[in-house]
Amino acid sequence: MNVDLRMDLADCGSPERLLQVLFGYYPDLPRRVPLEDIASDVGIIGFKTLEVDGFIGGLTADPQKSHGIILTKDGLPRKRKRYTIGHELGHFLIPSHGYQRQCSKQDLEESSRTDAYKRQEAEANRFSAGLLMPKPLFVKDIDSLGGIEASHIRQLSDLYDVSMEAVANRYVDLSPETCAVIFSYENVVRYSRASKDFPPLDVRKGSQLPLASLTRRHRSTGSPSQWVNQHGGIWLRSQRDVSFPTILEQAVCQSNGFKVTLLYIDEDAEDEENETRELEARWTPHFR
Ligand SMILES: [Zn+2]
Structure with missing residues (x-):
């Protein structure tokens, strides 16, 4: 674990602020962000299979959230698994989110803020999207791909190794x-x-x-x-x-x-x- 990084992150309350600090520590990340390495730097000590029906991802940590384990459903395609890990990492790092979590497919698509629970899910999604598709790089890629085309979503999905749905969301938000x-x-x-x-x-x-x-x-x-x-x-x-x-x-x-x-x-x-x-x-x- 990178103790300095973890201490700096402890002062960050929002996904955007967390990402700003994280990217400061990793200035030259490749497009396929090394998610597991970053997770272990900030205190994730293991990845396990989640065996609860109806849920895709989960987090289990100590109450202080100094260490945690990220769980993902067995057989999840790699690109969706990466997005799910990013989401759970968001729950782990955002101080106001609890230390035990189970997230459904719907939670992983949440973007509304109508109640506290949904707001937290939406924050975890913003964190995951922001970590896996860093804004400046993604905007530059959209720009260099040129005019709007459905095929770009597939290309970006391969480039960033993230699911088409997650890429499409980011594309629509940042285009x-x-x-x-x-x-x-x-x-x-x-x-x-x-x-x-x-x-x-x-x-x-x-x-x-x-x-x-x-x-x-x-x-x-x-x-x-x-x-x-x-x-x-x-x-x-x-x-x-x-x-x-x-x-x-x-x-x-x-x-x-x-x-x-x-x-x-x-x-x-x-x-x-x-x-x-x-x-x-x-x-x-x-x-x-
Ligand atoms: Zn969640």
Whole structure:
């Protein structure tokens, strides 16, 4: 254990502050962050298999959290396991979180702050995402990959050795574009995430993919579809006094009915469109 590092971390209350101190100690981390080494530097003394139904990850530590053991469900794919370990490490290092923890799949997707429990899960997720996909590096990679493309999510997932879902979240959060990503299985939405400025989606976990969506029709496995212009009403909830923007949709089929959809709103094109509409409205005589 690195005692100096541990002492510096003890003063940090938020995931962001913890990460800042951690990265100060490891200035030249590779993209595939050596998670186990960092964990053992900060007091994790072992990794074990979690054998409790309904849970994916766990933490067990002494009440002072000077030492801990991280547990993960048997058979978890490597990329998801890494994200789970990062999450549990977050619980271990964030002082206000308890020293015994069991986390479900839902906990590992939590991003809301509606109650204390969810807020802690969301903090552990922010820690894991921030540790495994360091912001400055990730932003640079998004930028150098160029325009928005579903295939970039897979590339980044391989590069950082983190699950597609976790990468997609980070991508949507850090990309400068107005975009959203939807994971589905046999046309039912498993999970969706949108950038802050994206209008409210009309799909949620468990709902059917819209009948008119490209994703429903796209069948070829492997390569992503072309981008297709869609009427915003296909994907968005209607809002009073707000007209639907045009949405660009791209779909990728993974194996066995799993699909990923990327939605994107070209803000520049929308601004132009709105200006044209305003001009037209101004020059159209109104009869009463
Ligand atoms: Zn948790």
